[in-house]
Amino acid sequence: MQRIMFRHPILSLSLLLSLLFAGCAKEKSYELPTDPGTGIPVPGGGDAAFAFVAAAGNCSDAKAAGIFLTGKILDADANVTVTVNVTRKGNWVLTSNVVNGMLVMGTGTFTQTGPQVITLRVTGLPQTAGVSNILLGTGTVGCGVAITVSGDDTTGENDYYYKITVSGQVYEQHATEDNHYIPGSGLDGVDDVNFSAGINYSDISGGVPPAGTTGFGVKIGMMHNYMSASDKAFTDFFALGNYSYVKDFNTAKGVSIYWLDPQGEEWSTQAGTADQTGSTFTIISTADAKAFNGLYLKTKMQFKCKLYNVNTGAMKEVTNGEMVGTFGKI
Structure with a gap:
C-alpha cells in the first residue's frame, strides 16, 4: 500500500511569526567578557580549559544550522555546533568577533573532561550575501566556521x-x-x-x-x-x-x-x-x-x-x- 500526502504546514506567514515568538523559551542570561576599553565582547572566558579539534585553520566539524538571509534578524534557532576537547572542568564562555552583522556566542559548564559537542547561538542581522568565515576563539587559540548567507528578505x-x-x-x-x-x-x-x-x-x-x-x-x-x-x-x-x-x-x-x-x-x-x-x-x-x-x-x-x-x-x-x-x- 502506498500513500501520498501533501499538507501546507503554515497557514499564513503572520501565523508562523506568532508561533515563532510564542515558542521561544526564556533564555539563560550570562555576562560576556568584554574589552575594558571598548566594552566589545572578546573571545574566551570562564575557568574551564578546552581546545578545538582543528584542521587547516578551520573547526573540523563545526556546522551552522538555521536560515541566514540578508536583511532579516536571525531566529533563535540559528546556531553553530562544534566539538571541543576539554582538559579542565568548569564554566566556559565563548564569543566571536562580529562578522557580516553576525555574532557567535555561548556559555555553559563542563562537568567532565574529554571530547564534547557544544552549541553556540548565532545572533545579529546579516548584511551581505555569500560565505562569512567567522573565527571562534578561546584566548589565543581559534578556528573558523563558514556561514552561508543568501537572498535579501526585508x-x-x-x-x-x-x-x-x-x-x-x-x-x-x-x-x-x-x-x-x-x-x-x-x-x-x-x-x-x-x-x-x-x-x-x-x-x-x-x-x-x-x-x-x-x-x-x-x-x-x-x-x-x-x-x-x-x-x-x-x-x-x-x-x-x-x-x-x-x-x-x-x-x-x-x-x-x-x-x-x-x-x-x-x-x-x-x-x-x-x-x-x-x-x-x-x-x-x-x-x-x-x-x-x-x-x-x-x-x-x-x-x-x-x-x-x-x-x-x-x-x-x-x-x-x-x-x-x-x-x-x-
Whole structure:
C-alpha cells in the first residue's frame, strides 16, 4: 500500500511569526567578557580549559544550522555546533568577533573532561550575501566556521522559494500570503518512505491556474522504519552535506528534482537517461519550521542538475539552483 500526502504546514506567514515568538523559551542570561576599553565582547572566558579539534585553520566539524538571509534578524534557532576537547572542568564562555552583522556566542559548564559537542547561538542581522568565515576563539587559540548567507528578505514574505537558471534564463518563484503559491510537504510510502518539499500553485477555490504557472519539488529518500522513527531520526535523515541523485530510491538514499515549466511541460532528474554526471546537491541548513501540526524542517538546498522532459526525454541543464522548502514528519 502506498500513500501520498501533501499538507501546507503554515497557514499564513503572520501565523508562523506568532508561533515563532510564542515558542521561544526564556533564555539563560550570562555576562560576556568584554574589552575594558571598548566594552566589545572578546573571545574566551570562564575557568574551564578546552581546545578545538582543528584542521587547516578551520573547526573540523563545526556546522551552522538555521536560515541566514540578508536583511532579516536571525531566529533563535540559528546556531553553530562544534566539538571541543576539554582538559579542565568548569564554566566556559565563548564569543566571536562580529562578522557580516553576525555574532557567535555561548556559555555553559563542563562537568567532565574529554571530547564534547557544544552549541553556540548565532545572533545579529546579516548584511551581505555569500560565505562569512567567522573565527571562534578561546584566548589565543581559534578556528573558523563558514556561514552561508543568501537572498535579501526585508519583508519576511520570501522565506520559501525556488530559483534556477536554465539556458541562461532565471526562473524564480516565492510563496507569499496572497499569490497562491504554498510551501507544501509530501510523504510517499508507509514504513519505507520518501519525503517531498515543493513550491506549487494552489487555489482552494478550484480555479484554473493562470498561464505561465510553474511548480517545483525536491524528493529525498528512502527512509526505512518510518512508523517507529523518533523525531531525532527524522531530523538526522536531513543531515547537512552533499547528496547524490538517484533514479530509483529502492537502490540507494538520494534525491530527485521535479519542475513544471511555464509552458506546462514536466521535467525530472529521474526521466530520460537520468544521467547526472557533474551534478551536485547540498543541504545548506535546516531549522524547525515551528508548525503546529507536526514536525517540519525548513530546509535550504543548493544544486545543479540535468532535467529531462518526462515525455520526450529532451535534456536541459540547471545551474545556480536554490530552494528553501519544508520536509514534514506527517
